[in-house]
Amino acid sequence: KAGVTQTPRYLIKTRGQQVTLSCSPISGHRSVSWYQQTPGQGLQFLFEYFSETQRNKGNFPGRFSGRQFSNSRSEMNVSTLELGDSALYLCASSPESAGTPAFGSGTQLSVL
Amino acid sequence: DAKTTQPNSMESNEEEPVHLPCNHSTISGTDYIHWYRQLPSQGPEYVIHGLTSNVNNRMASLAIAEDRKSSTLILHRATLRDAAVYYCILSARETSYDKVIFGPGTSLSVIP
Numbered sequence: 001k002a003g004v005t006q007t008p009r010y011l012i013k014t015r016g017q018q019v020t021l022s023c024s025p026i027s028g029h030r031s032v033s034w035y036q037q038t039p040g041q042g043l044q045f046l047f048e049y050f051s052e053t054q055r056n057k058g059n060f061p062g063r064f065s066g067r068q069f070s071n072s073r074s075e076m077n078v079s080t081l082e083l084g085d086s087a088l089y090l091c092a093s094s095p096e097s098a099g100t101p102a103f104g105s106g107t108q109l110s111v112l
Numbered sequence: 113d114a115k116t117t118q119p120n121s122m123e124s125n126e127e128e129p130v131h132l133p134c135n136h137s138t139i140s141g142t143d144y145i146h147w148y149r150q151l152p153s154q155g156p157e158y159v160i161h162g163l164t165s166n167v168n169n170r171m172a173s174l175a176i177a178e179d180r181k182s183s184t185l186i187l188h189r190a191t192l193r194d195a196a197v198y199y200c201i202l203s204a205r206e207t208s209y210d211k212v213i214f215g216p217g218t219s220l221s222v223i224p
Contacts (some may be wrong), residue, residue: 103155
């Protein structure tokens with residue numbers, strides 16, 4: 001069974017640009033969550049999607065958004081990038097009724 | 113969600129048991145205790161989780177104090193591949209970590 005797949009693995013952008021990251025969950029998993037990991041702040045929850053609907057949202061500005069498609073694949077978008085957005089962005093998927101989330105390897109975003 | 117505290121770092125000799133402690137004195141009655149580990153350049157990997165009783169799986173054992181205010185992750189025979197950052201987190205939901213903050217975790221070094 002394939003794990004959680006995130007693309008791209010690495011990304012370099014400049015301030016003011018926007019970026020879209022992609023996540024393909026484990027087959028059969030309908031919940032997808034996104035996290036930001038930085039050395040200073042640790043791993044912080046961004047948002048969770050289930051059946052194409054955002055179920056929960058963390059304390060991040062509106063520049064961070066996401067969506068989920070009917071096949072459970074998810075994308076997150078960051079607009080007007082800032083230097084502080086440089087981080088490892090992780091996606092996790094889980095079944096609805098049981099089982100703990102499984103994480104992907106992440107997308108390392110560098111904002112110059 | 114309640115907060116956890118862990119030692120910043122620990123060392124172990126290869127093939128010896130390792131006991132990684134976690135304090136969670138403000139845990140609520142319905143919080144699950146989860147352990148994840150993260151190797152460099154990878155996403156967190158699920159290790160084990162429990163609610164009240166001690167748990168065992170092929171990776172590790174989880175010992176939960178009777179008052180649930182602390183827990184210990186036990187690696188029975190440390191190998192070099194166990195060198196990672198170990199996170200102890202609490203979540204009211206078994207299948208999602210919304211609003212959960214992963215702290216800095218414990219960085220485990222394994223000495224050959």
